[in-house]
Amino acid sequence: MICEDVKNEVIVDRVTKKFSKGKVDDGFEALSNISFTIEKNEFVTIVGRSGCGKSTMLNIIAGLLSPTEGKVLINGKPVTEPGSDRGMVFQNSGLFPWLTVEGNIEFGPKNKGMAKIERQKLSKELIGLVNLEGCEKKYPRELSGGMQQRVAIARALAMDPQILLMDEPFGALDQLTRESMQSELLRIWESCKKTVIFVTHSIMEAIYLSDRIIVFSSNPGRVRKEFKINIHRPRQKSSVNVMKYYEEIYEAIN
Amino acid sequence: MKENREDRFTNNLWLSWMGFIIILIVWQIVSATNLVDSSIFPGPISVLKSAIIDVPIRRLIQHIGFSLFRVVAGFIIGAVTGVIFGIISGWYKKIGNILQAPIELIRPIPPIAWIPIAIFWLGLGESSKIFIIFLGAFFPIYTNTLKGMFNINPELLQAGRILGLKGIRLLLKVAFPATFPDIATGIRVGWSYSFGLTVAAELIAADNGLGYMIMHARELGQITVIIYGVIIIGLLNLFTDFLIQQIIIKRKLRWYYITTNV
Amino acid sequence: MRRLIKNKKINLSENIIKIGTVVVIIIVLELLSRVGLLSPYKMPSPTQILIAIREVISVGFPKGVTILLHLKATVLRIIQGYLLAAVIGIPAGLLIGRSYILDRISTPVITFARSVATISLLPLFIAWFGITEISRILLISYGCLWVILTNTIQGVKQIDINYINAGKVLGANKRQMFFKVLLPAALPRIFIGLRVAVGVAFMVIVAVEMIGTVVGLGALIQQSRFYYSIDITVAGMILIGIFGLFLSVILERIERFILPWAFSLEEVER
Numbered sequence: 209m210i211c212e213d214v215k216n217e218v219i220v221d222r223v224t225k226k227f228s229k230g231k232v233d234d235g236f237e238a239l240s241n242i243s244f245t246i247e248k249n250e251f252v253t254i255v256g257r258s259g260c261g262k263s264t265m266l267n268i269i270a271g272l273l274s275p276t277e278g279k280v281l282i283n284g285k286p287v288t289e290p291g292s293d294r295g296m297v298f299q300n301s302g303l304f305p306w307l308t309v310e311g312n313i314e315f316g317p318k319n320k321g322m323a324k325i326e327r328q329k330l331s332k333e334l335i336g337l338v339n340l341e342g343c344e345k346k347y348p349r350e351l352s353g354g355m356q357q358r359v360a361i362a363r364a365l366a367m368d369p370q371i372l373l374m375d376e377p378f379g380a381l382d383q384l385t386r387e388s389m390q391s392e393l394l395r396i397w398e399s400c401k402k403t404v405i406f407v408t409h410s411i412m413e414a415i416y417l418s419d420r421i422i423v424f425s426s427n428p429g430r431v432r433k434e435f436k437i438n439i440h441r442p443r444q445k446s447s448v449n450v451m452k453y454y455e456e457i458y459e460a461i462n
Numbered sequence: 463m464k465e466n467r468e469d470r471f472t473n474n475l476w477l478s479w480m481g482f483i484i485i486l487i488v489w490q491i492v493s494a495t496n497l498v499d500s501s502i503f504p505g506p507i508s509v510l511k512s513a514i515i516d517v518p519i520r521r522l523i524q525h526i527g528f529s530l531f532r533v534v535a536g537f538i539i540g541a542v543t544g545v546i547f548g549i550i551s552g553w554y555k556k557i558g559n560i561l562q563a564p565i566e567l568i569r570p571i572p573p574i575a576w577i578p579i580a581i582f583w584l585g586l587g588e589s590s591k592i593f594i595i596f597l598g599a600f601f602p603i604y605t606n607t608l609k610g611m612f613n614i615n616p617e618l619l620q621a622g623r624i625l626g627l628k629g630i631r632l633l634l635k636v637a638f639p640a641t642f643p644d645i646a647t648g649i650r651v652g653w654s655y656s657f658g659l660t661v662a663a664e665l666i667a668a669d670n671g672l673g674y675m676i677m678h679a680r681e682l683g684q685i686t687v688i689i690y691g692v693i694i695i696g697l698l699n700l701f702t703d704f705l706i707q708q709i710i711i712k713r714k715l716r717w718y719y720i721t722t723n724v
Numbered sequence: 725m726r727r728l729i730k731n732k733k734i735n736l737s738e739n740i741i742k743i744g745t746v747v748v749i750i751i752v753l754e755l756l757s758r759v760g761l762l763s764p765y766k767m768p769s770p771t772q773i774l775i776a777i778r779e780v781i782s783v784g785f786p787k788g789v790t791i792l793l794h795l796k797a798t799v800l801r802i803i804q805g806y807l808l809a810a811v812i813g814i815p816a817g818l819l820i821g822r823s824y825i826l827d828r829i830s831t832p833v834i835t836f837a838r839s840v841a842t843i844s845l846l847p848l849f850i851a852w853f854g855i856t857e858i859s860r861i862l863l864i865s866y867g868c869l870w871v872i873l874t875n876t877i878q879g880v881k882q883i884d885i886n887y888i889n890a891g892k893v894l895g896a897n898k899r900q901m902f903f904k905v906l907l908p909a910a911l912p913r914i915f916i917g918l919r920v921a922v923g924v925a926f927m928v929i930v931a932v933e934m935i936g937t938v939v940g941l942g943a944l945i946q947q948s949r950f951y952y953s954i955d956i957t958v959a960g961m962i963l964i965g966i967f968g969l970f971l972s973v974i975l976e977r978i979e980r981f982i983l984p985w986a987f988s989l990e991e992v993e994r
Contacts, residue, residue, distance in 0.1 A: 272889050290892040302886035306908040306985050315904070316894035347985045367894060477825070481833035502852055556741070563742035564749060570965035574931045575942070578949035579957050583766065661841040662931045673844065680847035688848045696840035703839070 217403055218246040218269065218371065223278035225264055237428040238264045242278070244422055244431055246403060248370075253406040253414040254422050256461060261429025262407045266375050269405065270296050282371070292320070295364030296373040300380055301356040303348040309335065309359050310344045316367040334362040337396060354385040361396060371403045378413070390416055394441065411457050415450055416443055423460045433460045504686045509693075512686030517675070526698065528671040529660055532588065536595025537656045543596075544603030544652070545645060551604075552611020552641075553633050565604065573597040573659055581667055591663040598659040599652035603645065610644025611637065646710045653706055657699050672698075768955035776959035785948060785956050789939060791963060797940040798933065801857065802925045805864025809921065813869050814914060817876025821910070827877065834874060842867035842924075843931050855936040860929070867928045868921040875917025879910035912986045919975050926968055941967070 223242045228235040238261040246252050254262045267273045269280050271290040280287040282294070303312050313331040322330070335341060338358040348356055357377050364372060378386040390413060397404060408414055414421050415437060423432040435457060439449050486506050493505030504512070547565075551558035573594050584590035614637055622636035664673025672695050679687035750770045756762040757769030768776065784790035820826045845866060849859040883906065891905040933942025941964050948956035979986075 267889075270889075270893060272892060290895070292895050294893070296889070296893045298886050298890065300884075300886055302884075302890040304887060304890070304905070304908065306911070306983075315896075319894060319896050319900050319904075349985065363890075363894070477828040478832050481829040481831075482836075484829070485833060555738075559738050559741040560745045563745040566742075567746060568965075570968045571961050572927045572930055572964070572968065574927055574934075575945060575961050575964045577931075577934065578945045579954065579961065582949055582954060582957070658841045658843060662843040665843060665846065666931075666934055676844055676847045680851050683851075685848070685851050688851060692840055692844050692848060695844050696836055699839040699841065700836065 216245040217248040217250075217283055218405070219281040220244050220265075220269070221279050221281065223265070223268060223275040223280060225261070225268065225273065226276045239268075239275075240428040240430050242429065242431055244434070246405065249401050249403055251397065251404045251406065251417060251419045252422060253408060253418040253420075254424055255408060255411060255414045255457065256424035256429070256432075257426050258409055260424045260426035262424050263375050265424075265429065266296075266373050266405065266407050269371075270294055270373050292316070292367045293369050294371045294373055295367050295369035297357065297360045297364050297375065297377045299376040301348065301353075301360040301377075303356055303359055303363070305348050308345050308347055309340065309351070312348070312359055313363045313366050315363065320367075330366060331362075334365055337365075337399065338362045339392070352385070353381045354389050357381070357389060358392065361393070365396075365400065365402075369402065371405065374404065374406045376408055377406075379408070386413075391442070393417065411454055411461070412445060412450075415453050415457070416445060421457060423457060425461070435460075502685060504689065509686045509689045512684065513690045516684060516687050517690065522675075522694070525670060525672050525675045526694070529664065529673070530698075532591050532663075532671065533595060533653075533656050533660045535588075536592040536660075537599045537653060539592070540596040540599025540656070541603050541649060541652060544600045544648065545607050548604045548607025548645075549611060549633070549638060549641070552608050553637060558608075562608075565601075569601050569605075573601075573655070574662060577663060577666060586667050591660065591668065594663050595656045595659050598655035602651040602655060603648035606644045606648030606651070607641060610641030613644070614640045649710070650703065650706060653703065654699070657702070661695060765952070765954065768958055772955045773958050773962070776953075776955035777962065780944070780956060780959050780963065785944060785953070786938065786951075789944075791944075794939060794941050794944050795967065797937075798929055798942070801860050801864060801929055801932075801940070802922075805861045805929075806868050806921060806925050808861065808865040809868035809872055810918065812865075813872030813917075814876050817873045817914070817917075818880060818906075818910070820873075821877040821880025822906075827881070834870060834877075838870040838874065842928050846932060846935065850936070860932050860937075863932055864925045864928050867924045871921045871924055872914075872917045875920070876910065876914050879913030879917070880906065882913065883909045912983060915979050915983065919972075919979070922971055922975055923968075926971065930964065 220242055223239055224237070225239040226235040226237050242265065254265060256262050264273065268275050269287065271287050271294065274288070304315065307315065310328075310331050313334055314327045317327045317330060331344070335344060338361055340355060340358055340362070343351065343355065343359075348359065351359065360377065361372075378389050381389060394417060406414070406417060418437055421435040421437065423435070424430065425432040435453060437443075437453060439447075439453075443450055490505045490507065493503050493508070547561060551561045576594055576597055577590075580590040580593045584593060618636055618640055619632065622632050627635055660671070661673040664671040665677050666673075668674045672691055676688050676691040676695075679685075679691065753762065753767075754770045757767075757772070762769065779785065780791045780794075782790065784793065820830050842863060846859070846863055849862055853859045853862070887905055887909050888901070891901050896905060929940070930942040933940035934946040937943045938947055941960065945957050945960040945964070948954070948960060
């Protein structure tokens, strides 16, 4: 058990999530008996149809929802609420429209009490990391979708979390922007090495990005199958190996 | 957690009524303990008693009848002209410009401000009040109809043209229905303005109707009747607005509301 | 309405037609008056109206009460009534919006209170407080309160859950969530309430001033009717309209200043 804790940064242990509409039995089971583990600095993607509970799973790991049964352990400690060890990027960026790019990025550190000079240094670094120099004083509304997501990533990284949770972050982008964001993400990930738990319904995206893929089935959400992607990065979406994985995963989903 | 709060109160209905119950109780207590002189601040029970005694149902219905007549008359005239003008202005841009100019200039003047001059021109009778109410209904409905015309999805018009419609037929069969949601909004706004204006006009210059009933009660010192009248007006307003909403939802705009899940 | 304004910007010929129409109407009215077809007692000519406007501004109506005094009285009433409503409505709205219980309890009451025609309370307030400034101010407060309250409540209730989640994930404690996430997120909707409330205040006060007072914009037009000075009446109406426009322009400026991020880029540049 102890050895497993050391290797596994995240342990999802028999998590079940039921939503109820008022009366106790009249519920909707979003997740049923989910168990999986994630190692440090792994890039893991949860793939499944829309509505299979993958966002719910992510929210539980983030601490925004509590499981009806089971628990989630991060480095051995159970998750009860959001914390600075887990950063999150939302599908619609979730950027605060009343703050500038800088303001958004510095939001977390400011709440923690970081001094102004340090904050500014940090946000400058991160803005550079996500390639948005010059946009510091802009408001989210003035940015394109891809740029907004980059700010969202920088904002999450500003808390220096060990784990980065990403809930279909590229879902609202057009195909071309989406693809360039995927490479951007890999670049950023490679330079700051964090554990990433990514959620998407795009199989190709999952294969392109991840070390490991967990397939969820729907109604209720369950772990169908896991796949380890043994291809060197950067991966060619058209390569034979990738296509093989694609077919297998596609079958697993259906 | 918040998501479970709803099943804590299995009967949400009684929560909704709690507000009224609390207010009625507090009201009765304040008046009964004579914190304020009870002739000036009567409790709900006195109001109810007075309602039965001082205002016979027949009288009340008369007053309501007069008020409703004015509102409906003024509103219909305002709504019909508003819609027609709005559609014409939106479809025929040149006419639109000509019509818009004076309308935009007159619009900032609140209908209330027209009362003195309406009375001067049309006397103290029904026509002056109906005129005011007409103004109250016309502007929001005109504006919303116009907005609706401007915001018609061009694809709809293109589809209509492809199907062989043009000119007036295109207007009537495609453009006009497409503006229904905006017209509906205008109607609800226009109705609430009309209602308030009726009461105002009746307060200032009338000898029947709910506004008059309240003003007259004040002159007679019957505070209970004033409160009664205020409540009746509120209920009537709520009820008519509800009616209009139902009519709109059930008939003209089923297609709209079904998709937007109202 | 903004879309109409943008169209105006593009179409100069449209503007010419509009201005032209107005000019034509004014000229026609003037001619009809001169020719005698329009009785000056029923409908004053444009020149008479202009003279009346000047009179109200300089000499005043009734004598000595210039438009400035009327304006001052009206504005003071509006401001006091409005501020009272805002001071109660915004905090109450923030509280109710955050609490499911409070919301359920108060919604029916608020809905009913809102349906009560504000002006219908005037006789009641007169009976309680007499024909005084208090009655008028309280009446304005009543009218504004519900608008501000309901919009504030909606502003809180309709906050995008992503903002809340983002705030939590970024480590905001309860106080920080309230001031740095909830409040800014609800502000645009609160402002809508504040803006509509000004319109309401304006309409209520004009009506109220027609009863029992001789100073104030509403009083101006009502009194002038009693004296059969219709040119003053029309002058007063026009001035009221101008004042109303002025109010909405000011409000828009204020809103743009406080909430620059709520407007799209092109509008900010304008």
